[in-house]
Amino acid sequence: MSRARTSNEIWWAVMLDKWHEFLHNCPKLPKKPIAESSWPFQIGTNITIKEYNTFLNNYGSSEYKFQFELNSDNKTGSVHIIDMTTPVHEDVVHLLQNFFEVPNGGVIFRPPIKVSGQPLHYKPYGNGVEIAPDVAVYPGTALIPRPATSTIRPRPPSDIDGNPYARIMCEVAVGQGVGHLKQRCLTWMCEQYVRAVVSIKISSPRIEIREPATGYFYRTMTAKLYRQGMAIRKWDFGNARKNSRDPISDPAPCNAPNLPNFQINIPIGEIQQVALEAKM
Incomplete structure (x- = not known):
């Protein structure tokens, strides 16, 4: 059984996530629930394929379904929430x-x-x-x-x-x-x-x-x-x-x-x- 994290460890984990988002162009999950009428809901632009794949591996099991649409350069794209x-x-x-x-x-x-x-x-x-x-x-x-x-x-x-x-x-x-x-x-x-x-x-x-x-x-x-x-x-x-x-x-x-x-x-x-x- 894994050891439960202390409040200090959780704080540092949150700070590291924020620092990673600051250094990288990452899609941003919404902080409030999204109405169905707002879907597809854009959460990132000019995201590279590598950045999106990393994001998907980290958040793909969340309550959202995502879609990545390539730009004309075939290297970057936009990320949308399409369902829950x-x-x-x-x-x-x-x-x-x-x-x-x-x-x-x-x-x-x-x-x-x-x-x-x-x-x-x-x-x-x-x-x-x-x-x-x-x-x-x-x-x-x-x-x-x-x-x-x-x-x-x-x-x-x-x-x-x-x-x-x-x-x-x-x-x-x-x-x-x-x-x-x-x-x-x-x-x-x-x-x-x-x-x-x-x-x-x-x-x-x-x-x-x-x-x-x-x-x-x-x-x-x-x-x-x-x-x-x-x-x-x-x-x-x-x-x-x-x-x-x-x-x-x-x-x-x-x-x-x-x-x-x-x-x-x-x-x-x-x-x-x-x-x-x-x-x-």
């Missing part, structure tokens, strides 16, 4: 992780499919910029070796820790705008090793009205499935029909579990297939 990891967001992320782990059949150590939350990868064509999905699904080392030991030349891409590049990415947005969400998904699809991207957009709750039986707020949700070489598939679900002004008199079609029209067949089998091809 609210309880609703984290509940959906946790649910997706559980679904992707089902094919492991309960195997915990060295499972054939590895599921991680927000692992850092190098952004496709991003000049070394790091980016993290909400959920990443990898082939386990039982299926495919780490790129560092691969016999393929040139070696396959990896995440920043040297693990095989994730084959399926998931992006979950609550406050994040639809445009930024789409851009993020299409960015992942630029990497050929990414076989699919699952996108879920959860709209703001309609706080003026609730479900009579459950008391839940009405929400519209949209899921999209991106796959290499295939058309994008889309599902509008939730307990409110999209653009409906009266969800009670005009109920949503997704109103019961296991409806075929609202099921996403996640292509988990492609992970094993791509892994086998990589071994050949």
